Amino acid sequence: MMTITTTEALANFCARAATAPYVTVDTEFLRERTYYSKLCLIQLAIPGNDEEDAVLVDPLVEGLSLDPIYDLFRDESVVKVFHAARQDLEIFCIEGGVIPAPLFDTQVAAMVCGFGEQVGYETLVRKIAKGNIDKSSRFTDWSRRPLTDAQKSYALADVTHLRDIYEHLSAELARSGRTEWVEEELSVLTDPETYRIAPRDAWRRVKTRTQSGRFMAILRELAAFREEYAQARNVPRSRVYKDDALIELASTKPSSEKDLARSRLLLREARKGEIADGILAAVQAGLEVDPKDFPETDNVRDKLQVNPALADLLRVLLKAKAETAGVAQKLIATSADLDTIAAGGREVQALSGWRKKVFGRDAIRMCEGRVGLKAQGNDVVVFEL
Known part of the structure; x- marks a missing residue:
């Protein structure tokens, strides 16, 4: 060797x-x-x-x-x-x-x-x-x-x-x-x-169910500070504070080190010194964000109403098309893609390029009521309506 x-x-x-x-x-x-x-x-x-x-x-x-x-x-x-x-x-x-x-x-x-x-x-x-x-x-x-x-x-x-x-x-x-x-x-x-991970975009990596504008503004500032601190010192993000602590901070909005001391999830070393100062400054910055500048989430469910039955039909279509093409389903379309299509959205990867030929074209036709699905032996096939 x-x-x-x-x-x-x-x-x-x-x-x-x-x-x-x-x-x-x-x-x-x-x-x-x-x-x-x-x-x-x-x-x-x-x-x-x-x-x-x-x-x-x-x-x-x-x-x-x-x-x-x-x-x-x-x-x-x-x-x-x-x-x-x-x-x-x-x-x-x-x-x-x-x-x-x-x-x-x-x-x-x-x-x-x-x-x-x-x-x-x-x-x-x-x-x-x-x-x-x-x-x-x-x-x-x-x-x-x-x-x-x-x-x-x-x-x-x-x-x-x-x-x-x-x-x-x-x-x-x-x-x-x-x-x-x-x-x-x-x-x-x-x-x-x-x-390239821009600190101002780091909030997009944090998974949270809360989507209120003020909460997301504070979360954005906290995530940006954590990213800048971690990059500057070449330490893992989790060494600064973990996602669950970040979400807790965005919810509780601490305004002093005394407030930080009451956190259930914040690491002990983050409750004082540089990290504590950064957290408090980030929370304050988030509280001062003008509502018109709140982060825009990409959650399709917040913007469009998903038709659950249509989404389920699209999942069946995807499975059938993937098996026919011999391509992994996940590579063609994600669950979020299917929900977006079922909600009327069309700006998804599954409807462009080679995916459109394999799946997207029939997915749109199904949404428009032009084709349906039927069992044919052990297969599911598309038929014209």
Whole structure:
């Protein structure tokens, strides 16, 4: 097992990779104690069976530059293959200011090819590569050195099996004419804005049932302060205060440290000092927000009246269409999409692009009373009314 620890060795491998049709990529990282992921290991593989065709790159070695990898990621003659790429891409976008292109995500491709919703890597290894993965090193601390042979083998397996999976899925997509479907799905992953979290938008990540304007204004300010504090000190959001505490604060509207001391959910260290000052300032800012500037929620149920019976029919239609197309239901439409359509909304992803051909066109026709559903043997089919 080859571990690269110098910039020269990395440049040599990347030069070889630049002549290959694709390179498979994975990372190991830690995020439990930091806001930003700490990159601990990079795995790379190119087509071939020689030992030097699959390598580990140790980014923790002092003096090692990752510039050769970033240059390879910018080389559009080489496809960069990941599985469930989002977290890996976030690391490279933040640390190197680069998003690999062209990109291929085997999890997305597998969903398009009928392997189910968010299919796991182990499943694809078993079904496509006919291999198995040793799980003993799954919950390892990848920042500790030296790495054991078992850890290295586990890490390398994440990119060596990926070669067979990529070749199988890319061939299947070409055969079925669905390559563009995957490319459409990857547009979000390849957008740098996907990985930039603006503190003023952090409130959108907090799940709450309360939608009153004043509550949401305070929640927005509290979420923004938490995000700014966590980013500046590179600590997890939960180290500042957790979502349940944030919601409690937005409800109770504390105005003093004495009020904070009565919180059931706030961490002890957040009841005084910088965090306490930030909380009180955020609550006050939220109380002063003009009603016309209250946050606008995207909850379709607040804006449109959902027809439950029609929503249920759309779910049956989605299941039937997904089975016919051999595509994961979740990839075509979410439950929220179906509710929006049933409520008369049309600005949803399920009604555009390839989804419109597979599901959206008939979904609209059903809402308009032009088609219905009927049982035909073991299948559910669409018929004209």
